[in-house]
Amino acid sequence: MGDSLLAVEVEGLAKSFGPKRILHEVRFSVPAGKLMAITGPSGSGKTTLLRAVAGLEPIDAGHIHIGGRSVSRPGFRVPPEKRGIAMTFQEGALWPHMTAEKHLRFVLRAHRLSVPETETRIRHVLEVVDLADRGTARPHELSGGEQQRLGIARALCVDAPLLLMDEPFAHLDEARTVRILTEIKERVCAGRSTVLLATHNETLLDADLVSRMGNACGNES
Numbered sequence: 338m339g340d341s342l343l344a345v346e347v348e349g350l351a352k353s354f355g356p357k358r359i360l361h362e363v364r365f366s367v368p369a370g371k372l373m374a375i376t377g378p379s380g381s382g383k384t385t386l387l388r389a390v391a392g393l394e395p396i397d398a399g400h401i402h403i404g405g406r407s408v409s410r411p412g413f414r415v416p417p418e419k420r421g422i423a424m425t426f427q428e429g430a431l432w433p434h435m436t437a438e439k440h441l442r443f444v445l446r447a448h449r450l451s452v453p454e455t456e457t458r459i460r461h462v463l464e465v466v467d468l469a470d471r472g473t474a475r476p477h478e479l480s481g482g483e484q485q486r487l488g489i490a491r492a493l494c495v496d497a498p499l500l501l502m503d504e505p506f507a508h509l510d511e512a513r514t515v516r517i518l519t520e521i522k523e524r525v526c527a528g529r530s531t532v533l534l535a536t537h538n539e540t541l542l543d544a545d546l547v548s549r550m551g552n553a554c555g556n557e558s
Contacts, residue, residue, distance in 0.1 A: 342368060342369060342405075343366050343367065343368055343369065343402070343404075343405065344367050344368065344369040344370070344371070344403065344404060344498070344499055344531035345365075345366065345367040345390060345401070345402070345403055345499065345531065345533065346365075346366045346367075346400075346401070346402040347363055347364055347365050347366070347386075347390070347399065347400075347401050347402075348364050348399050348400045348401075349362055349363075349364060349398060349399035349400070350362070350363040350364065350386070350389065350396055350398070350399035350400075350401065351363075351396065351397045351398035351399055352382075352385055352389060352394065352396050352397055353397055359382045359385045360382045360385055360386060360389070362399075363382075363386060363399070363550075364399075365546075365548045367531055367533065367546060368531075369404075369498075369528070369531050370525060370526075370528045370530075370531055371525065371531055371532075371545040371546060372521070372522065372525050372531075372532045372534065372542065372544045372545050372546070373532070373533050373534070373544055373545065373546040373547065373548060374534055374535075374536055374542045374544035374546070374547045374548070375387070375533060375534065375535040375536070375547075375548050375550060376535075376536060376537070376538075376547060376548070376549050376550065377549055377550030378537075378550075379537075381550035382550050383503070383504075383535035383550055384427065384503050384504075384535065386535070386550070387424065387501045387502075387503050387533060387535055389401065389409060390403070390409075390422075390501060390533065391417050391420065391422055391424050391501055392408060392409065392414055392415055392416055392417040392420055392422075393417060395409070395411075395414055396409050396410070396411060396414075397411060398411060399411075403420055403421065403422075403499060404421065404498070404499075408420055420499070421497055421498045421499055422497050422498075422499045422500070422501055423491075423492040423493070423495050423497035423499075423500050423501070424492060424500075424501040424502070424503070425488045425489050425491075425492045425501070425502045425503060425505045426488060426503055427503050427504050427507070429476070429484045429485060429487075429488045430488065431476040431484060431487060431488060431491075432476070433475065433476050433477060434475070435475065435476075436472065436473050436474060436475055437463065437468055437471055437472050437473070437474055437475075437479070437487050437490070438459055438463075438472040438473065440487060440490075440491050441458075441459045441462065441463075441490060441491060441494045442455065442459065444491055444494060444495055445458065445459075445494060445495065448495060458494055458496075459472075459494065462490045462493050462494045463490060465490070465493065465516065465517060465520045466486040466487070466489050466490045466493075466513070466517060467486065467513055467516070468483060468486055468487060468490060471483060481508055482508045482509055482513075485505070485507070485508050485509065486509065486513070486517075488505075489502075489505050489517060493520065493521075496524070496529060496530070497530065498529075498530060498531065499530070499531050499532075499533075500521070500524075500530050500531070500532045500533070501532075501533050501534075502532065502533070502534040502535065503535045504535055504536060504537065505517075505534065505536075506518075506536070507537075518542070522543075525545075
């Protein structure tokens with residue numbers, strides 16, 4: 338069973354798509370308030386692992402606990418919106434009809450903040466990702482890097498207990514990467530968030546924990 342001091346606990350996780358095995362016997366645990374880097378080559382299952390933790394993919398075997406609560410096992414899956422998570426996606430997954438500011442207002446709506454609190458948080462997060470002057474732009478008016486940063490802003494603004502990030506810095510320069518990482522690490526150090534971050538390059542992260550996905554769809558912790 339999960340431990341309430343563990344933000345995430347994964348035991349014996351397996352996932353296949355048809356005959357292709359993506360994850361096999363993956364296991365790790367992350368204490369609350371820590372940053373874990375998930376590394377490995379393309380095709381090693383990093384994205385599938387994060388999607389399973391988020392509740393976006395059912396699993397074939399094993400268990401996933403978040404905050405001591407069972408959220409995934411074969412035949413059972415707690416919906417993503419009931420897991421206390423926020424997630425960034427490689428492909429952005431932005432809403433084409435919404436401006437950058439409206440993206441953030443939309444995800445904050447469920448958090449019942451006052452209008453001043455909402456606007457303060459939006460301004461802060463847009464500054465962190467260097468989009469303070471692009472608040473009225475829609476996704477098609479943003480560059481690829483700007484779209485990626487908007488996806489990060491959308492995840493950061495809700496201040497979720499568990500933040501899942503899938504290659505969030507792939508198209509960002511080092512200065513912006515460091516700036517955003519500083520914000521993330523401040524949240525981790527303050528105990529506000531636990532972070533699982535999938536990346537090809539762990540050198541900038543200075544992570545508390547590293548989980549290395551192997552070429553054989555396995556896992557080394």
